Amino acid sequence: MRVFISHAWEDKPLALALAQLPDFVDVWVDVRELLGGQTLDPTIVRAIEDSHVFIVLVSRTALAKAWVAKEVDWALAREAQKDRVFVLPVLIEPGIDLRSCAPPFAAFAERLFIDASDTREAGLDKSRAAIGRTLFHWASDWLDQMEPRGDSDRRFVEALEHDLIGFQTRLFAVQAALAWPLATLVQDEALAHLVTVKDEYNRFTEAFIPRLKTMEDPIRWRFGPPAQKGLARLSTFILNEVYHGAAFALNDAIESVNAYEPVLSRDPAALAEADARRAARVGALKPVMDELVERTADYVDTLKT
Template identity: 30%
Template sequence: MPVFISYSRTDLDFVDRLAKNLVSERVHVWLDRWEMKVGDSLIDKIQSAIKSSDYLCVVLSKASVSSDWCRKELNSALMRELEEKRVVVLPVLLEDCEIPFFLKEKFYADFRNSFQSGFQDLKNALAHAATSSLGRFESADSDTDWGIDWGLFNGKFFFVRMTAVHIYKNYPFTLLAEIQLTCNDKATLRNQYFESAGLGWFHRETILEILWEFEEIRNLRILIEDNLPKQVVTVFKDANSKQEITISLSIRRLGMDTGQDTLYDFDFLIDGIRDDRENRVQQPTEEEKKKIIELIKRNPHGV
């Protein structure tokens, strides 16, 4: 989910630098000047943003601690912290000032002497919000840990792979699932093209978008009868560009044998990872959008 930055307009230069550095680390930042449009309700928009954000970074300065508006934003976030029983508010100390009472016991990112030192502390605290390649989602009967990696298959073809472990609460076994999307030579060239422009992450997201939307693997269920891996392979083809992506889905059971068969639903895994990542995937900046459009216009490899 986005990271909301609460600040005083007096500290605008610092906040701009902070926000741009967070964006460069692929953190989804909610900043009022970036999000508000003419005619928007200021109170409604900000209240909604605070509710939907994972964290509120409050920039502490002489100006902000005396601001009624900043105090209201902070109080809203502190109420969420009490209700959800987790850390929501991350103090960012810009200069010596009177720290609000309810923040005095919190460790803060200290920017007073060094921007880089303070930013590193803040980045560490926001690691979850910035990481879209690892995660966990929960259901009534299981917890699922998942990870995404990528590279060259056989040193030649670009791939994106998801690995997940389903840990069941009432059963003495786990399920190990893997989904690999392997590009053909044309689609691998596409990856190299975007990678060379510093936009490799954008190419990976377009590959994952195929997985989210590919009807052929939706509602796919596999019967697990023993401890051996079960696999299904299909191919996504783009007739215009001649790009192909081979999608391999495999599942196996680990742990104790209950003597019962298990019907595995890949939709559960695909939807779970997609939803878990959704608000942690940074959207392209305006500059990146222009760069992407320019790359597509050049279109040397059927991008």
């Protein structure tokens, strides 16, 4: 579990002391002093974004620091995006009334916080234990929600691969069905097959495309930012070049099938033109599908290794 600790520079010694957490916790503590007017630099943003939990050490000094407030603001926005608990306030100074604090710290008045104001060694041990227990319980809750059956990364990758291949297989079936000339496609058996594979493709993509758009956070959680960026590139290709691109263009051929009886069968020139468009649409899909197969295989291999 990766944890970011936000704190005032003056509280650095206590931040480092509290950072001595159980082995399952990987703590990020910034060792630089930031200027009061400085905006969040990319290093800080990446460190917060790549963390599972954001801990903020609340002291009267921290409450007066503009950059600590900026980090908390960013972390609370990240928490809302994640739709799960992400920010853990830790009070390191006694007598602070969170309800009377200015935003964004006032938001902590109605949530779980840990009192770590006893800075004696015994108090620090107690505070570290409380933080460790909280992080362990949070991690357990997330695993129960994300993997109620204890699914492994291997099963996760297998399910993703199954979906990606399922998308390809159904689109290949539509492509193959439309490879026949229009005069053949309108025959009963060929038309029934086309309707079947088209309906199967549509049913599958109705679930697959929205699911694909939500996969980046689980990928980041399991395999890290590089894998998340790889999925983003693959998803962009699927959505733009395949689903909304070459695959969507096949609708023109399907419209020609629907127009065959009332229009095209009576107009040889129009039929020849429509058949040429159908062949072009099907031909244009082939290199896109070849690239999709290659990209999918390469990406899945990176997750398996």
